[in-house]
Amino acid sequence: MTARFIPLMARMEGPIMNCFRSGGGLPYDDYPCFHEVMAEDSFQTVVCALFDTIIPMVPGLEARLEQGIRVLDAGCGRGLALVEMARRFPNSEFIGYDLCPDAFEPTLRRSREEGLDNVHFEARDLRDFDEPERFDFIASFDAVHDQADPQALLDGIARALRPGGVYLMQDIAGSSHLENNLDHPLGPLLYAISCMHCTPVSLGQGGPGLGTMWGEELARSMLGAAGFTSIRTHKLEHDPFNVYFIATHDRDGGQ
Numbered sequence: 001m002t003a004r005f006i007p008l009m010a011r012m013e014g015p016i017m018n019c020f021r022s023g024g025g026l027p028y029d030d031y032p033c034f035h036e037v038m039a040e041d042s043f044q045t046v047v048c049a050l051f052d053t054i055i056p057m058v059p060g061l062e063a064r065l066e067q068g069i070r071v072l073d074a075g076c077g078r079g080l081a082l083v084e085m086a087r088r089f090p091n092s093e094f095i096g097y098d099l100c101p102d103a104f105e106p107t108l109r110r111s112r113e114e115g116l117d118n119v120h121f122e123a124r125d126l127r128d129f130d131e132p133e134r135f136d137f138i139a140s141f142d143a144v145h146d147q148a149d150p151q152a153l154l155d156g157i158a159r160a161l162r163p164g165g166v167y168l169m170q171d172i173a174g175s176s177h178l179e180n181n182l183d184h185p186l187g188p189l190l191y192a193i194s195c196m197h198c199t200p201v202s203l204g205q206g207g208p209g210l211g212t213m214w215g216e217e218l219a220r221s222m223l224g225a226a227g228f229t230s231i232r233t234h235k236l237e238h239d240p241f242n243v244y245f246i247a248t249h250d251r252d253g254g255q
């Protein structure tokens with residue numbers, strides 16, 4: 001987690017105190033430079049480990065990307081991982097959806113200047129995501145717990161996978177139960193970030209405010225409710241903040 005998160009959150013103290021009083025949330029726009037700081041964070045956890053560690057976790061994915069598949073990053077933010085993949089796998093098509101167009105606009109501009117024509121971004125509120133059997137691989141990086149309707153998004157992702165498709169969800173490593181996190185070395189930091197950002201931005205959209213520490217137990221049960229029948233988790237050495245879920249429908253031959 002980049003050190004720049006701390007001053008960013010400190011600047012939000014006043015508005016957050018008001019949220020505690022009113023019970024409401026905040027829009028993304030109220031957080032100065034959030035997408036820039038977030039992109040620095042996910043550059044460290046996702047982009048740097050993409051080809052050596054993350055893609056190889058999904059059996060057969062690299063070969064399918066080389067052959068040519070359609071990929072979605074749901075809640076892509078800056079979308080740096082998509083662009084890295086688009087460069088490496090020219091036969092595949094990469095799509096990023098995010099609520100906030102200012103998150104991905106700089107990346108979109110640079111990718112057009114570079115002449116990359118296999119990566120696309122679109123401003124979308126994913127609370128009503130419904131594109132049945134359109135994608136072969138869907139990823140979300142630290143994006144589900146912030147959503148307006150996380151369960152609706154997971155339901156939509158399950159429907160959006162083609163037969164044999166795979167969903168990779170990176171989200172915060174922790175338990176859904178406070179008492180299990182007492183010895184979590186990053187627990188205080190993660191709960192603080194949850195209060196200062198993740199919970200208010202979901203509440204601000206009328207969402208449930210699951211927060212950063214929604215936890216692996218709840219994540220598993222929501223993935224199951226969405227229809228995923230095989231859910232495996234990985235912890236990666238370079239990224240103590242997150243757990244990586246690999247979810248498929250067994251019924252259609254997913255891995």
Ligand SMILES: C[S@@+](CC[C@H](N)C(=O)[O-])C[C@H]1O[C@@H](n2cnc3c(N)ncnc32)[C@H](O)[C@@H]1O
Pocket residue numbers: 028038039042074075076077078079097098099100103124125126127140141142143146147148149205
């Ligand atoms: C914590 S950031 C992660 C961004 C990016 N995946 C990364 O790792 O850098 C969560 C992202 O979810 C997006 N988001 C939140 N609510 C959303 C919604 N209702 N529909 C679509 N995207 C949403 C935010 O705009 C934000 O970019």
